[in-house]
Amino acid sequence: METVALALGGVLVPACAAVVALAIALRRARQRHERALGERGWLLEREREAAAHAAVGEERARIARELHDIVSHNVSVMIVQAGAAREVLATMPEEAAAALAAVERAGRDTMTELRHLLGLLAPDAGGADGNSDLAPQPTLARLTPLVDRIAFAGLPVEVRVSGEPRPLPAGIDVTAYRIVQEALTNALKHGTGGKAEVTIRYAAHALRVEVLTTGPSVLTGGAPPPAGDGAGRGLTGLRERIAVYGGDLDARRRLGGGYRVRARLPLDAS
Template sequence: MCPSSPPPSSPPPAPARPPADGLLSAARRSLRETGHALSHPSHPPTPLLAGAPKPWQRLLPYAAVLALVAVFVPVTATVLSGQYGLNGGTAGALALAQAAPLLMLAHRPLQAWWIIFPAQILGAVVLLGQDGGQDQAWPWTPPGLIGYLFLLLALGLREQRRTLVAVWLATGAAGLVLYLVSPHRGTDNSLLLFILGAVVLVIGATVRERGVAQRRLVEQQTISEAERARRTLLEERTRIARELHDVVAHHMSVITVQADSAPYRLEGLSDQVREEFGSIAASARESLTEMRRLLVVLRSEGTEGERAPQPGLDRVQQLVEATVRAGLPAEVSLPAGLEGVPQTVDLSAYRIVQEALANVVRHAPGARTRVSITSDGAHLTVLVVNDPPEPTGSSLAPLETTGTGHGLVGMRERVRLTGGTLDTGPLPGGGFRVAARLPLPPAAPPASASSAPPPAPEDS
């Protein structure tokens, strides 16, 4: 039997077209966004003038709302009972519902609107069944209308445009519905409130947006000043880097070339002298390498300077040996197996030893120096102590008789960055001491016995 031929492949289904966004869906979306704007305040519940510098300015909104409530509650109750003929209990309840929420204008005006607006509509419905006050203003009583305008002003100062438009339209719709229910009831003031409400909302929104624009302008000015200061700092760092390169790098390069070429230019040099020239050249090259790394950091040319390997405790021995070759009798004591030292502590310890030895070479040449680095698990202690310098009549004279103090300042800055302490000062019998105590991270806890695998059962 011959194999059956495969059925013809059906054409791929056409991609479904997205439904057209018609007027009905746009209206639903607009209503949904409007409802969200009315139910969710666009600002945190912080009072007006909360950021004012003076206390009386911050208390001013609270004093204003207290004055509004103190005025409108009794006035509304009096007007409802005297001019519209309501009994005292009903008039007092409506007055509290329509005026007491004005206390919330300082921090929650939208929530106050959700109380006052239904209370105003309820008051209009109640007045609709009253025989008295047929010639009075309706559906909004005079004190109710003025209090409502204060509410709209507070909304304009705090809420976004969508919320303000929704409140304004809701107010106009309520007035229109009440007018249609009783078109011949007294003096209709629904259109008056609709117009005055628009004016008050525009004023409040204008003041709010102007304040927002001023705050953004201040923020932009602050950002511009910070950027200008940063640019000035970068220019200054670039200038320092240029000066370092032009002055220090030139002289160090000359020293390196002279030290390298001296054994070939000068005849009859002993092996010890040749070794001394080689040590000078190596020290100069190392100084050039570290200075180039510093120049990269100063010029902000990426992170090459940060990625380059930094000296640490593993190079303290070489540092002391180079100092000994320079004619300074020094000895070093290092802990065995010191691991897990943070890079910041590692580099700071090296720089402290380096600066301390450099100070001894400059100010106390020939003085015996002891370098000790110890660790108790919680702190790393760096101690550099030197004896008194050689007598005045000796061949070793101090390179500097006075110091600037920049070295000690640099030590303190490094120790402060690590959260440690530094103690420096002369010794009673002469000499100088530098003691730094740098914190170490806590060691990882050892594995508990419960995490070990259970022993195998013994054969009976």
């Protein structure tokens, strides 16, 4: 009996020691893995913050260029109309008054844009002189070509307009276009045979823009769009742009599949 006990002891002791050594090794490996995950998470967070800051800077530079175009256009109108009014002031007072009214409207529009944007935007670090893009700034009036391009690329788009359409401040008009453009571009990038609905609503004191897209549903096992694909930078830029005008943006995944982008842009009562 003693011989058997000694034999068992000779087997169990090394086995227990091996188990303890294995447990220690597994614990150390798990600790190293957790530290590696923590370091990777920290690096990813820093990368996301850097990407967000870069998106804000790029959007501000683009807004600055658009502001330059808007103000230059309005000042040009003021110069032309003021010259016309001076020419006919003595002989055609009614036409002169109409020209001066146009000068006043252009001046008010310019001051509105300056009030919203001046002092907020940093200069373009790239040193661009603003003359590289002489095309008119995109507005809701140019929404149809955008929708046609998106539809031709494979994403059907339906556009609805509610309320009474009316002239918008130039900066808000451009911003509304950018909201639709970003939402449709993201939908086209991530969509799988879906469609999009764009709603522009002219309310009493605000312009509301909503873009609904369809796509794979997380409730039915559909794979969501991959994270970190650059769409977040676009939304960050939109929030920066919309915040300039005191508006707000809500962008989220829909439970039934796809995304919803909803924005409100306040309009000054006049």
